[in-house]
Each structure stands twice: as structure tokens, then as C-alpha cells.
Amino acid sequence: MTFLLLGVNHKTAPVEVRERLAIPAPRLAEAMRRLAQHPGIEEGIVFSTCNRVEILVASANGAADLRGFLRDYFATDVAAYESHLYEHREREAVRHLFRVASSLDSMVVGEPQILGQVKEAYATARAVGAVRSQLDALVTRAFAVAKRVRTETAVGSSAVSVASAAVELAKKIFGTLHGKSVYLVGAGKMSELAARHLMAQGASAIFVANRTHERAVALAGRFGGQAILFEQLYETCDRADIVLTSTGAPHALFRREHGELFLQRRKNRPMFFIDIAVPRDVDPEMNKLDGIFVYDIDDLQAIVAGHVADRRREAERAEVIVTQEVERFLARLETQTVVPVIVSLQEQMETIRQAEIDRVRGRLGRLTPEQEQAVEALSHGIVNKILHAPITTLKTTAGQPEATTVIEVIRRLFNLGDDKKAGS
Amino acid sequence: MSLLWLRVALVFYGLGLVYALAALGGRGKRMTRIILPAMGTGVVFHFVSLAEAVMASGQLAPATIHQSESVFAFLILLLFLGMYGRYQTLSPGIFMFPLAFLLTFAAAMGEAPPQFASAALRSSWIATHVALIFTGYAALALSFTASLLYLVQERSIKSKQTDGLMSRLPALEVLDEMGYRALLFGFPFMTLGLLAGSVIAQEQFGAAYLRDPKIVLSLLMWVVYLVLVYTRWNAGWRGRRAAFLSTFAFLVAVGAWAANYFSVVHRFLGP
Numbered sequence: 001m002t003f004l005l006l007g008v009n010h011k012t013a014p015v016e017v018r019e020r021l022a023i024p025a026p027r028l029a030e031a032m033r034r035l036a037q038h039p040g041i042e043e044g045i046v047f048s049t050c051n052r053v054e055i056l057v058a059s060a061n062g063a064a065d066l067r068g069f070l071r072d073y074f075a076t077d078v079a080a081y082e083s084h085l086y087e088h089r090e091r092e093a094v095r096h097l098f099r100v101a102s103s104l105d106s107m108v109v110g111e112p113q114i115l116g117q118v119k120e121a122y123a124t125a126r127a128v129g130a131v132r133s134q135l136d137a138l139v140t141r142a143f144a145v146a147k148r149v150r151t152e153t154a155v156g157s158s159a160v161s162v163a164s165a166a167v168e169l170a171k172k173i174f175g176t177l178h179g180k181s182v183y184l185v186g187a188g189k190m191s192e193l194a195a196r197h198l199m200a201q202g203a204s205a206i207f208v209a210n211r212t213h214e215r216a217v218a219l220a221g222r223f224g225g226q227a228i229l230f231e232q233l234y235e236t237c238d239r240a241d242i243v244l245t246s247t248g249a250p251h252a253l254f255r256r257e258h259g260e261l262f263l264q265r266r267k268n269r270p271m272f273f274i275d276i277a278v279p280r281d282v283d284p285e286m287n288k289l290d291g292i293f294v295y296d297i298d299d300l301q302a303i304v305a306g307h308v309a310d311r312r313r314e315a316e317r318a319e320v321i322v323t324q325e326v327e328r329f330l331a332r333l334e335t336q337t338v339v340p341v342i343v344s345l346q347e348q349m350e351t352i353r354q355a356e357i358d359r360v361r362g363r364l365g366r367l368t369p370e371q372e373q374a375v376e377a378l379s380h381g382i383v384n385k386i387l388h389a390p391i392t393t394l395k396t397t398a399g400q401p402e403a404t405t406v407i408e409v410i411r412r413l414f415n416l417g418d419d420k421k422a423g424s
Numbered sequence: 425m426s427l428l429w430l431r432v433a434l435v436f437y438g439l440g441l442v443y444a445l446a447a448l449g450g451r452g453k454r455m456t457r458i459i460l461p462a463m464g465t466g467v468v469f470h471f472v473s474l475a476e477a478v479m480a481s482g483q484l485a486p487a488t489i490h491q492s493e494s495v496f497a498f499l500i501l502l503l504f505l506g507m508y509g510r511y512q513t514l515s516p517g518i519f520m521f522p523l524a525f526l527l528t529f530a531a532a533m534g535e536a537p538p539q540f541a542s543a544a545l546r547s548s549w550i551a552t553h554v555a556l557i558f559t560g561y562a563a564l565a566l567s568f569t570a571s572l573l574y575l576v577q578e579r580s581i582k583s584k585q586t587d588g589l590m591s592r593l594p595a596l597e598v599l600d601e602m603g604y605r606a607l608l609f610g611f612p613f614m615t616l617g618l619l620a621g622s623v624i625a626q627e628q629f630g631a632a633y634l635r636d637p638k639i640v641l642s643l644l645m646w647v648v649y650l651v652l653v654y655t656r657w658n659a660g661w662r663g664r665r666a667a668f669l670s671t672f673a674f675l676v677a678v679g680a681w682a683a684n685y686f687s688v689v690h691r692f693l694g695p
Binding site: 176268290302303 | 577
């Protein structure tokens, strides 16, 4: 049994290629069913996300033609994509899957979505029967590895986008964002994104003010928020706990005196200004007020840069874990392939031994307990001596390339039959 | 026996001390799962110890300095556990655990402690006075801890150095509220405790007791306490200013406590 993996990802292929090979979610089940029926393939699973398309199969003889499957499935000439494809076998295929599931192969290392995507693919593959014992063991092991990486390293723990860094800071100030209100000053793309992050964490009551009022109305509509005339900005701003500014104003909109006014109206409840405009909308002097916290785009980016460096360091530790886990998985797999043969070999011999003793007992008549013991010992001794060499050979070849041949030969020589095939 | 249980409690509090040191070194994470059960168990043994002491002496008021230290440590941890129930944060333990450990350690040493000789101590007025005041002190200590953590956290956010040692502290608003709640909780205890104390003093010394340094400091502490609660409630003082004021209140309280050693009226030691 061999694991094979063929695929493209964001590192090897531009989006034009990835989208060409992507299989949309509704068609994944059908694709996996066809994959599992492809000649030479026992089991198969397909991962198709925006950053990768990968086919992973378990093949009995290791000669599955994955390119052939791609060619048939897409009815296209895969040779055109050859330079973007990567192929891994056995150990490297296992390692690759572990790295993907642990988000070490992601564009943003440590992002948590990939594990969910792998889990979805696994559920689909199981449902259509494309994944059974072999791949099941491998993929569920990948989940365990991903979990270990997540708990033992900090690879996924820090914010690596400006928006998530802003959310993290807001939580440091307010604890929970539930019931906190957000004021968007300027209706840009970036502030919309950050607002979505804040709302996903429970922030409510969105206000939007924009110089062009229509855009404020449109954006407020998308959030179920309230559009406010730009002229009323200073009268209404104290209602917000978090103010996100992104206007194109040439001078600071919010200065120290505004901050003092807001604090007075708010009875000093804290305010968090996130200023992603360049030139800045918030005078940095405001940060000196007790109860007002100002972060501009450089501050946020500095946090992100620090976190990216942290992640890189943590990713190195994660790689060590993955290497350990690959070795552990393969070692277990190797012994698993020979164990059933050893067991059926021993069972076979025991059956023969018992049959022979029963046969000879009729002729020997009553035996004394000592004689009975001697017969048992003699027959056991012979069987063990005969089995010693084949069992040792099986154990030593476990994991070697010739293991399959050895297993096959021993099955045939001892007439073990195929019904107890490894793992199935 | 009372001392034995106290020493058992001390062992558990020792874990708290280790936790606090580890947390300061940024390595407290591993202990978070055991620390709460450990401290809870310690508090139970501590309670047994206090109950036995009361039964042995037949009086509610602590009979020695050591016993009063023990009571104080017990109250501090009780408040800490209450706060944990409300805010789910271990951070105040960084200060509260070592404080409770030191107090209990002194109490558990067991060398012949100075007795409170005065007969007045046997009255239940005194027991009430001590219990109320100590609860007030414990609340102030907790408020002080929250304030310190607030100032550290506020500085790190303002200076935009949010990583590093203190990055796992609770959010600012949580610390702020925690400090305030502790104050609100402690204030009535402190007020009633001081009233009970002045009733006793009035009876024994007449109006002269007002000039005693201990009394002056205690009154000052109470006024600061009152100002704290008032500014917070009415003027909306919070954040850094409130944290500084709360720190100041705690320092005055320490002064009032220390005044025991040069007070005429408020003497623990026999003449």
C-alpha cells in the first residue's frame, strides 16, 4: 500500500491555473467517487480550496495514474500544467498532508480555516466511501497532528492582519466586544473589513458618517447600522466605544479638544480610535488623554509584522512536531502491515499442530501426564523453530520496499489465503 | 491542632507563591489548571484552623497578632475566590497569593506569639470590629492589586508595546471594574468596623482617643476611601486617576495598620 499525492498550491501555481483545476464543493463528492474507482486506486480524497487543489490516494501497487485521472476528469491535457504540479509519495505524501492540516503550508501560516476545509473534504470522502481504512488512518492522524501543533506552539495564536490586530487591541481594552458600538468615519473598503471583524466578535450598533452621505447610507445599510450626516460627527461621536477612521481629509479630524469633550460626555468611559487613514485623521496627541487609546496604521502594521515574525519562529517548532509525527505514523503503519500475516501464520500452524496431536492420540492410547507434557513440548518446539525464520524476516522487512513481496510469498508458501489482508 | 491545619494550608499557599513568581516570569500557564483547586483546598484547611482556634480559646476575636494575620490572609483569599467567580481571572493572584502566603507564614511559625493582654479584647465588640476592618483591608488590597495591574496594562497599550511579559493580563475595563467593585464591597465593612472601634475607644478613653496617631490615620484612610467611591460614582473618575487614588488609599491603610506599633489607644501588646 502506497500513499500518493498530486497537486498544485499557491506557491507553485498562479490563480489562473488553480481555478482551472479547482473542483467546486457541490461536485466534490462525485469527483471523489470517480477517483476511488480509477484503476490502481484503492481509496482517494480531493482537497480543493482557493489556495490548493490536491489529490491524495492510497494505491495497492503504488502505480496509480493520478495525472490520468486529472486528464479524464477535466477532459484536458494536463501536460500544460506539468510545471505547476508537485507529486509526493509515501513519507513525503504523509508529511505534506500533516503540514497542510497544521496550516504550515498555508499562505498565511497558522490560519485556522484550512483544518476545517480538510475536515469537510474528509466527511465528504467518507460519505461516498472513497476513504476507508488506509486513508482514514492517515487523515484522522493529520487532524491529531494539527491539534498538537496548535496546542504546543503559538503558530496560530496571534493576529496577522491589520483588522484582526485591531480586534485584538479592542479586546485588550474592553474585554468583551459584546454591546460595544462602532463608529465608521469614512466608508472605505478597509474600514468595512475591520468593522466586519469587530462585529463578528459581538460589537453592535454601527454608525457611519461619510462626506458623501449616500455612501454612508449604503454602507450603513449593509451592516444594518445608522448613517449620520458628516456635519453631526462631533455631536454623535461620543456614542461610540470604537471609532474607525479612514477619510481622505488632509488634516486631522479629531484633535485633543475633541477627545476631552467626548470623555466628558462619556463620563470617562474609554474610547478606542483606530486610524487607518493616511494622512492621519486622529491627532496622536489624543493618545495622551486618560481613557482614549489611538492606534494608527503604522502601529497596527508594526504589531502584525511582529506577529508574523513570531509565527515564523513557531512554525519552525511545528515542523519538528510534524517530522516526529510522520515517523511515528509510518512506524505504526509498517508494523500494521506485517502483524496480520504473523498472526495468521501462527494460527495456521497451531491448527495443524492440534490436528496432528488429535490424530496420533488415538494410536498412543492413554498417556501419563508426563508423556502428555512431552508431546505438547515437542510439537510446540517444532512449530516455533519452523516459524522463527519467516517471522523474523517479516519483522525486519516491515517498512522496507520488499515487504509487500515478502508478505505475498509467505502467504502463498503457507497457503494463508487472502481473506485477512492487512488492515481491511 | 489549629497550627497544624494552618501549616497544611500554608503548603497550598506555597503553590500560590510559586504560581505568582512563575506568572511574573511569563511561565504561569502550566499551573493554571491546578492553582485554583490548590488555593481552594488551602482555604478550607485555613477555615478549619481558624474554627479550632476559636473553639480552643472560646472567643471570636483573634487572641494574638499571629491569629489576626491568619484571619487577614483568609479574608484576602476568600475575596480573591469571589472575584474569580465573577471575572474568571487569576491575575490578581500575582499580588494576593504572595501576600496571603507571607501573612500565613508569619502566623504559622508558631513561636510564642505576643498575647493581646487587654481584657477589652474579649468582648464581642472587638471581634466585630476586627472582622469588619479586616474585610475592608482585604477589599482595599484587592482593589490596589487591580489598580496596579491596570496601570501596567494601560501603559503597555498606550506605549504600543502589547507583547511581552504582561500580555496575558485581563482587559482594562475588567481591571477597572474589578478595582471599583472591590472598593464598593469593602467600604461598608470599613465604615462599620471603624464605628465599632470608636464605640469601644469612646467607652474606654473618652474623647482623648481622637488624638491618637492610629485613629487619625484610620480616619484619613476612611476619608480617602470615601473620596474614591464618591469620585468614581459621581464624577466618573475611572482609569488611571482612579487607579492612582486607590493605590494611595492602600498606602494610607498600610500606614494605619503600622500605627499599631506606636499607638497608645490601639495596643495589642500587654503593658
